[in-house]
Amino acid sequence: MERLSSNAAVPEHLRGGYVALGNFDGFHLGHQAVVGAAVRRAKAAGHPAIVATFDPHPMRYFRPDSAYFRLTSLDQRAALLADAGVDAMYVFTFDAALAALSAEDFVGECLVGDLGVAGVATGEDFTFGTNRSGDIPLMRALGEQHGFVVDTIAPVQLDGETVSSTRIRDALRAGDPRAAARLLTRPYTIEGVVQHGDKVGRTLGYPTANIDMANYLRPKFGIYAVRGLLPDGRALDGAANVGVRPTFDPPRELLEPYFFDFDGDLYGQTIAVELIDFIRPEAKFDSLDALKAQMADDVETAGGLLNNPSS
Structure with missing residues (x-):
């Protein structure tokens, strides 16, 4: 084309x-x-x-x-x-x-x-x-x-209503990516270049690929089950934070996916991240240990949602 x-x-x-x-x-x-x-x-x-x-x-x-x-x-x-x-x-x-x-x-x-x-x-x-x-x-x-x-x-x-971009945006802002996907016929997908970050996720055992959300609509901030699409054609399951990371300063709007069982260098590569399911809103934690424990739960929940898409 x-x-x-x-x-x-x-x-x-x-x-x-x-x-x-x-x-x-x-x-x-x-x-x-x-x-x-x-x-x-x-x-x-x-x-x-x-x-x-x-x-x-x-x-x-x-x-x-x-x-x-x-x-x-x-x-x-x-x-x-x-x-x-x-x-x-x-x-x-x-x-x-x-x-x-x-x-x-x-x-x-x-x-x-x-x-x-x-x-x-x-x-x-x-x-x-x-x-x-x-x-x-x-x-x-x-x-x-x-x-x-x-x-x-x-x-x-x-479902008795007109399909529109406004309806899709409303679903995403409400934290309902599955409803948006039905209207789009595919998951809402943010594409961007993986940037260097502060590498806090790596110290917690959950290294993330930081992506600037540019002009994309901001869905409801929180944790999502996601699927990453790499330039080489691989698809990776994962969990991602969408938002400003309230536990850390300074706040900065980012999409931060952690991909399960992946050990590689994505810096400088353009990847696509599909938002599959919403898990929970963003939250501020009193300690890194509390955050790490919640991240373990989020990863387990994301894995279950990605393996059982009808749940």
Whole structure:
């Protein structure tokens, strides 16, 4: 799959495609339905299947002080889209110029001029253009004017509620990664480079791989059963602290997985950590011995949860 930027010309072989249009952060069941519609249209017509998304997320542009909310990085999204049969991911740079485009100009300049779209697939509630002035009826009218088709995909329902990124974020903030995973169709996964830390975990017998959480949504702070995915393809079970480690100073937001039966050097490597189950909230301990005893219990609990996923 190719990765394209709105700052560069689209190669000729990728013009005339069917474009799934949206943020697609998380690439959950609803997003998969929209992208699947574009891929099916494209394959049937022998055209490229393109996903057009935005970076930074429009919310981050308009509200730069908002809490971290990303469910996937662009790299993770690209990998998921490639697995879904997409030929290219086109990333609009969401800046002042794009935010100021009218709905008509967004379609005429970006979709028709830059991408040469043959069709667009998006959700029924998609809006576009300055002040979100464009809606689906306008998109259909502009499609007729410019000669492209518009497919709108109804919201996907699960357990009687609409699948949405907001619903996933709420589940993660409530400490329910299994509920989030059902909506995502996979565990919520934080990816990052393993950094050097203060090595306290090593002195306690539980060496951890320290990962900065960057722009990812902060799930409920606490201890989780996790699975680590290494660059060499190995999957490692473990337990992780997500939070600020209240027993130690200074506080610093980190994801700190301890992998069972692993003895190796991960420093500088990019690893992915799947949050499988929530075990307990963060707590402050009066002594390192008390912390060590609790860590032993947490590791045992994590092992049981990972070995019996239905429990």
